[in-house]
Amino acid sequence: MSTAEPTIQVNPDDIAGMADAVPILCRLQDEDPVHWSPDGKAWMITRYDDVRAGFHDRRLGVSRPMPPAELFEPEFRDTYRAYASSLKTWMVIAEPPDHPRLRKLANRGLTPTAIEGLRPQIAELVDDLLAAMPDTGDVDFVKAFAYPLPASVIALLIGVPKSVLKDLHRWSDDIAKGLGAAGEDIIRPPAYAAAEMTAYLTEFIAERRKNPQDAIIDLLIAARDDDDTVTTEELIGNLILFLFAGHETTMNLLSNGLRTLIRHPEQMADLRRNLDDPEVVAGAVEEILRYDGALFMLTRFAAEDFEWHGRRISKGQKVYLYCLAANHDVRKFDDPGRFDIRRTDSKQHLAFGYGPHFCLGGPLARLEMEVALPPLLRRYAALSLPAGDVPWRNNMTLRGQPSMQLRLSKGVRT
Numbered sequence: 001m002s003t004a005e006p007t008i009q010v011n012p013d014d015i016a017g018m019a020d021a022v023p024i025l026c027r028l029q030d031e032d033p034v035h036w037s038p039d040g041k042a043w044m045i046t047r048y049d050d051v052r053a054g055f056h057d058r059r060l061g062v063s064r065p066m067p068p069a070e071l072f073e074p075e076f077r078d079t080y081r082a083y084a085s086s087l088k089t090w091m092v093i094a095e096p097p098d099h100p101r102l103r104k105l106a107n108r109g110l111t112p113t114a115i116e117g118l119r120p121q122i123a124e125l126v127d128d129l130l131a132a133m134p135d136t137g138d139v140d141f142v143k144a145f146a147y148p149l150p151a152s153v154i155a156l157l158i159g160v161p162k163s164v165l166k167d168l169h170r171w172s173d174d175i176a177k178g179l180g181a182a183g184e185d186i187i188r189p190p191a192y193a194a195a196e197m198t199a200y201l202t203e204f205i206a207e208r209r210k211n212p213q214d215a216i217i218d219l220l221i222a223a224r225d226d227d228d229t230v231t232t233e234e235l236i237g238n239l240i241l242f243l244f245a246g247h248e249t250t251m252n253l254l255s256n257g258l259r260t261l262i263r264h265p266e267q268m269a270d271l272r273r274n275l276d277d278p279e280v281v282a283g284a285v286e287e288i289l290r291y292d293g294a295l296f297m298l299t300r301f302a303a304e305d306f307e308w309h310g311r312r313i314s315k316g317q318k319v320y321l322y323c324l325a326a327n328h329d330v331r332k333f334d335d336p337g338r339f340d341i342r343r344t345d346s347k348q349h350l351a352f353g354y355g356p357h358f359c360l361g362g363p364l365a366r367l368e369m370e371v372a373l374p375p376l377l378r379r380y381a382a383l384s385l386p387a388g389d390v391p392w393r394n395n396m397t398l399r400g401q402p403s404m405q406l407r408l409s410k411g412v413r414t
């Protein structure tokens with residue numbers, strides 16, 4: 001174990017908007033695997049084994065300190081307090097015993113059968129979005145497809161009508177600003193969005209209790225009312241979490257994935273030849289998750305002082321677990337920089353995290369991508385990326401482009 005000064009300095013903020021942060025993160029793996037960034041005031045963990053261990057290390061907590069309401073202007077304080085108390089119900093930042101209690105409830109709604117049951121409706125959404133796209137020409141793929149699809153799927157999941165979609169989009173955008181978005185007000189937009197969404201869901205759930213239907217929301221309400229260990233406020237908080245956790249992540253997965261396929265024509269050709277083979281499609285999705293994931297890292301807080309690779313982590317410090325770096329660790333994956341949809345080990349990626357907070361929506365995100373890719377590639381025999389790259393979103397956690405120009409053609413395959 002070395003305690004020598006690091007030969008490299010990396011600030012998480014600087015790599016946030018980078019199209020390819022992987023080489024820098026891989027240098028950290030080699031030179032300083034538990035790296036302290038004085039500017040970012042956080043530890044950066046990059047090796048596969050360490051990131052995976054970090055995900056189920058009880059010394060690394062998920063709950064985070066919130067500033068006192070008195071720090072804000074008086075007219076915002078009530079909204080802020082309500083937001084802080086809603087955040088406390090989110091399982092992703094809840095500690096035991098709350099976390100397993102909340103997760104158990106969610107598991108009763110998001111069962112494999114219920115998720116698989118969404119397949120025909122997702123296929124219909126995909127068809128509608130593709131039908132609205134032009135046959136040829138340039139299109140912003142994020143705006144036309146990658147952004148609306150996951151939001152509509154979350155609407156299906158929560159069971160709200162299509163008329164609420166516009167609001168869902170706005171709430172999702174504003175809530176995402178609370179997560180690592182550099183240079184933006186990270187409190188007010190999510191707090192106001194959470195307040196609006198809570199008000200909407202409170203009424204919606206009351207109505208659904210009177211007139212239950214056959215959707216995942218009804219399973220969740222029934223499960224809650226059944227054993228009464230989770231409050232309706234906690235249920236609402238976690239429905240807001242579903243929107244937040246499942247929208248921009250899946251949007252990034254769709255656009256990152258398509259861009260990567262276009263940039264690897266031999267892999268694209270292999271996939272195109274096998275669109276009827278669910279195993280090949282699923283393999284491509286898994287490799288996209290590994291190679292070009294939707295997230296840089298997940299945040300933890302040290303619950304006590306401890307040593308890691310000779311570095312002294314102090315209680316309360318932030319620790320960033322870089323799943324993107326882990327998925328490119330040469331100690332784990334053979335030739336990790338090679339994008340190969342036939343890899344047999346891609347499934348060991350950490351794109352959905354690991355341990356107690358392992359992504360609850362992984363099967364849904366995979367399903368969306370698996371349903372979307374074949375009709376999309378069938379509709380467009382040739383896809384290309386016009387010259388000139390769009391800047392990446394400047395966000396330390398979410399990894400993707402806010403827009404992605406795509407040249408569509410029904411002509412010769414590329």
Ligand code: HEM
Pocket residue numbers: 055062091092093103241242243245246247249250253294295298299350351352353354356357358359360361362364365
């Ligand atoms: C490509 C898409 C997605 C990616 C990359 C992703 C990634 C992740 C990751 C890494 C975590 C672990 C967080 C941590 O350990 O701090 C997580 C948790 C979670 N995800 Fe996803 N996610 C995706 C889609 C979804 C979808 C569609 C949903 C919809 C319900 C969802 C719901 C959740 C929930 C509820 C948690 C918290 C689980 C817990 O704390 O026990 N995710 N996700």
